[in-house]
Structures are given as C-alpha cells and as structure tokens.
Amino acid sequence: MSAFPAPTSLANAIATRRLALEPMGYQHLQGIWDAIEKSLPELRPWMAWATDTTLEQTRSFVGRAERMWSSQRAEEWNFTIVLQGVPVGGLGLASAMQDLRRAELGYWIRSDHAGRGLTTEAASAIVAFGFDVVGLHRIELHAAPSNAASIRVAEKLGFRFEGLARHAGFAESQWQDMNIYGLLETDPRPTFHL
Numbered sequence: 001m002s003a004f005p006a007p008t009s010l011a012n013a014i015a016t017r018r019l020a021l022e023p024m025g026y027q028h029l030q031g032i033w034d035a036i037e038k039s040l041p042e043l044r045p046w047m048a049w050a051t052d053t054t055l056e057q058t059r060s061f062v063g064r065a066e067r068m069w070s071s072q073r074a075e076e077w078n079f080t081i082v083l084q085g086v087p088v089g090g091l092g093l094a095s096a097m098q099d100l101r102r103a104e105l106g107y108w109i110r111s112d113h114a115g116r117g118l119t120t121e122a123a124s125a126i127v128a129f130g131f132d133v134v135g136l137h138r139i140e141l142h143a144a145p146s147n148a149a150s151i152r153v154a155e156k157l158g159f160r161f162e163g164l165a166r167h168a169g170f171a172e173s174q175w176q177d178m179n180i181y182g183l184l185e186t187d188p189r190p191t192f193h194l
Contacts, residue, residue, distance in 0.1 A: 004074035004098055004134055011069040014079070016125050016193035019118065021079040024065035024090065028080040031087030033058050035110040042111045046147050048170045065092075074098070077134070081109060081122050088113050091122055093130050093139065101137035103130060107153070117192065120153050125193035127157055131185045141181040144169060154181045158189040 014021040022028065033055050036043065043050035049057070065078035078092035091107035105126065109119045130136045141159050143150040159181035167175035183189060 004096065006072045007069050007074050007077065008072065010077065010129075010133060014125050014129060014193075016121050018083065019122055019125075020082040021091070021122055021125055022082055023069045024062055024078040024080045024092070025069065026059075026062060026066055028082075028087045029059055029062050031082075032062060032080060032090060035088055039108070039111040042114070043108060044172055046144055046150065046169075046171055047108060051172055074134070076103070077126075077129070079122075079126065081118065083113065083118065089119070089122070091119075091126055093126060093134070093136070096136075101135060102140065103134070103136055104140045104142065105130070106141075107150075114149065119149075120156050121192045123153055123157055124189075124191050127183065127189060128191065128193065137185050139183045141183075142169065142178040143181070144171075144176045145179050151179065156190065156192070157183065158187055159183045160187070 011023045013023070036050070036053060036058060040050055068076055068078070075096050076092060076094040078090060080087045081089035081091060089107065089109035093103040093105055096103040105123060107119055107123050127139060130139050141154045143154060160183070162180045162182050165178045165180050168178040169176040
C-alpha cells in the first residue's frame with residue numbers, strides 16, 4: 001500500500017462555491033478564536049475541547065495544525081473555513097490510519113452562520129479531498145444522537161449510519177453515546193461544493 005501524500009504537497013486552499021478552505025495556520029488564529037468565542041454555547045454540548053477552551057489552547061491547536069501541513073508525515077489535515085475573507089469555522093480529517101486508508105471527518109462553524117448549508121459545502125469538499133487527493137478508502141464521522149445538525153450534514157453527504165458506540169464521546173463533563181457513520185470511496189456521494 002502506498003503512503004499518504006506528504007502534507008507539504010497538499011497544503012493548498014480549496015475553493016468551493018462560497019468558501020475558501022485554507023490549510024490551518026497562525027494567520028487564522030484570531031479569526032478562529034473569535035468564531036469559537038461567539039459559538040461556545042452551541043459548541044459545548046458536542047465538542048469536548050469547547051468545554052473550557054482558551055486562546056492559548058486554540059493557539060496550541062492551530063500551531064500543531066500548521067506544523068502538520070509542513071511535515072512529511074500525514075496524520076491529519078485541518079482546514080479553516082473562510083467566508084469573504086473571515087474565518088468562520090474549522091474542519092478536517094483526523095485520526096488517519098494509513099494501513100486501513102481511513103480517517104475521521106470533523107467540523108464546526110460559527111453559530112451565526114449555521115443553517116445556511118456552509119458546513120455541508122465545506123465538508124463535501126473535504127470528503128472529495130480525502131478520497132480523490134489523499135487516497136482514503138473510508139471516512140468515518142461520529143455524532144451524538146441528539147446532534148441533529150451534524151447528523152443532517154452526514155446524511156446529506158451520503159454517510160451511512162453504522163451503529164451506536166456507547167460512551168465514545170465526552171463533552172460538558174459527561175460521557176456521550178455516538179452515532180457512527182461511514183462513507184466508502186465506492187459509495188455514491190452527492191457534491192455540494194462545486
């Protein structure tokens with residue numbers, strides 16, 4: 001099995017109909033932090049990192065993401081969702097397993113931009129990136145059963161519900177069950193980013 005392409009060779013922005021998905025880096029830090037601060041009440045029920053996040057923790061994450069893009073070894077690919085020049089969220093593929101050609105899709109968007117199809121558009125582009133550029137065979141997505149917005153995105157993108165993982169997530173100081181969704185490179189997948 002061939003290796004994933006080096007992140008340095010993939011560190012290019014992806015343009016969708018309304019968005020730029022830029023490889024995450026320090027230039028996005030303040031915009032990402034502003035988007036997080038404006039969205040904490042909506043992020044906290046689903047994202048463990050949002051429970052007590054700080055600017056310094058965000059700086060650390062963004063720095064790790066930037067270093068990953070300049071490395072030769074692929075473990076994750078994090079993008080900043082940029083709308084009209086302003087960072088409004090993040091998404092990416094993480095927990096990559098080269099031997100199984102699998103990764104997990106994750107995403108979030110600033111609360112005042114939710115419900116406009118922007119997350120679906122961005123995630124559609126990253127799914128295409130994962131299969132067509134990185135060479136993944138399978139992309140997984142985990143969502144709490146009560147996270148209706150995330151589940152809608154998964155279903156729109158063609159992900160199939162595969163089961164419930166008990167206590168597989170943690171947010172707001174409690175364990176959460178997680179719905180597991182999967183999409184294979186051979187599955188039909190609608191596109192929302194072109």
